[in-house]
Amino acid sequence: EAGVTQFPSHSVIEKGQTVTLRCDPISGHDNLYWYRRVMGKEIKFLLHFVKESKQDESGMPNNRFLAERTGGTYSTLKVQPAELEDSGVYFCASSLRQGLMNTEAFFGQGTRLTVV
Amino acid sequence: EDQVTQSPEALRLQEGESSSLNCSYTVSGLRGLFWYRQDPGKGPEFLFTLYSAGEEKEKERLKATLTKKESFLHITAPKPEDSATYLCAVQAEGGFQKLVFGTGTRLLVSP
Numbered sequence: 001e002a003g004v005t006q007f008p009s010h011s012v013i014e015k016g017q018t019v020t021l022r023c024d025p026i027s028g029h030d031n032l033y034w035y036r037r038v039m040g041k042e043i044k045f046l047l048h049f050v051k052e053s054k055q056d057e058s059g060m061p062n063n064r065f066l067a068e069r070t071g072g073t074y075s076t077l078k079v080q081p082a083e084l085e086d087s088g089v090y091f092c093a094s095s096l097r098q099g100l101m102n103t104e105a106f107f108g109q110g111t112r113l114t115v116v
Numbered sequence: 117e118d119q120v121t122q123s124p125e126a127l128r129l130q131e132g133e134s135s136s137l138n139c140s141y142t143v144s145g146l147r148g149l150f151w152y153r154q155d156p157g158k159g160p161e162f163l164f165t166l167y168s169a170g171e172e173k174e175k176e177r178l179k180a181t182l183t184k185k186e187s188f189l190h191i192t193a194p195k196p197e198d199s200a201t202y203l204c205a206v207q208a209e210g211g212f213q214k215l216v217f218g219t220g221t222r223l224l225v226s227p
Contacts, residue, residue, distance in 0.1 A: 004159070031213065042120075043160070043203070045214040056212045091159055095213075104150065105215065107159035 002026065004108035006092050012114045018080040021111045025074070025094030032075050033095075033105060034067060038088035046090075049075060050097070082115045089113070118143045118208050122218035129194055129225050137189040137221045139204030149187050150215060151180050152203040160203055194225045 005024040013019050025032045034046040046065070047057040051072035060067070064083070069075040079086055089112050093105040121140045129135055141149065148167050152160035164173045166182040173180050177198065179190040189202055201222045205215040 033214070035215075035217075042219045043205075043215075043217040045216070048213055056214060058212075059214065093159075104162045104165055106162060107152075109157070109159045 004092055004094050004106055006090075006108035006111050008111060009109065010112045010114075012116060013082055015084055015115055016081045018078065019082055019113060021077045021079075021090055021092075021113070023075045023077070023092030023108060025092070026096075026106060028096065029094035029106075030072070030097040031095040031105070032069060033093040034075070034077055035091040035093065035107075036088050037091070037110075038085070043091065046077075079113075082113075084115050087113055087115045118206060118216045120204055120206055120216055120218035122202075122204050122221050124221060125219070126222040127224070129191075129223070131195055131225055131227050132193045134190070134192045134194070136191070137202055137223070139187040139189070139218060140185060141187070141204070141206045142185075143206045143208045143216070145209035147207045147209045149182055150205045150207065151178075151187070151189055152205065154201045154203055154220070163202075191223070194223075196225045196227050199223055199225045 007022045032049040035043050037043045045059040048055045049069045052069050066078045089110040091110045093107045095105040096103040119142045123138045148165050151163040154160045164180040169184045171182050177192050181188045201220040203220045205217040
């Protein structure tokens with residue numbers, strides 16, 4: 001079974017440009033999460049989708065970040081315009097929804113974003 | 117605010133030298149505590165979920181335990197392939213499912 005897949009694995013862009021990160025969750029997982037780790041800090045939550053709906057976007061840093069999940073399948077995270085402080089590793093995770101419970105989250109390998 | 121503190125930041129062991137990693141947490145109500153392993157350049161890999169104080173789980177050389185304030189990850193007779201960063205995260209009760217992570221413990225096991 002394929003795991004969580006993220007594209008690209010690395011991206012280097014200039015300040016002010018736009019970047020779009022993509023995440024393909026494990027098939028059948030209704031929950032999809034985005035997290036970010038900036039240099040030297042802990043992994044921090046950005047947002048949570050249940051199918052195509054945003055369940056919790058309390059971790060989104062500002063309105064330069066836009067996340068979508070088309071048809072409840074793959075998700076994209078767009079940063080526009082990118083700033084230097086957006087550099088970091090962006091992780092996507094997915095989990096199965098079982099009744100009122102959710103199983104453990106499985107993470108992708110991450111996208112390393114560098115803004116220069 | 118929910119918070120997770122892991123110690124030590126880094127740990128160097130000789131092969132076969134057992135030790136423990138600590139995860140202290142404060143959370144409004146604990147739904148679950150998670151341990152993940154992360155290798156360089158990869159995403160976190162799930163190890164254990166603990167739900168209530170007194171619970172223990174084991175997997176190969178790893179054993180995770182939970183109290184009301186902290187969790188320990190015990191590593192028995194580690195091997196070089198156990199070298200990785202070990203992450204602890206908590207999930208609070210309530211409607212939201214987000215994980216709150218600690219900064220991790222970098223473990224290096226020398227042959």
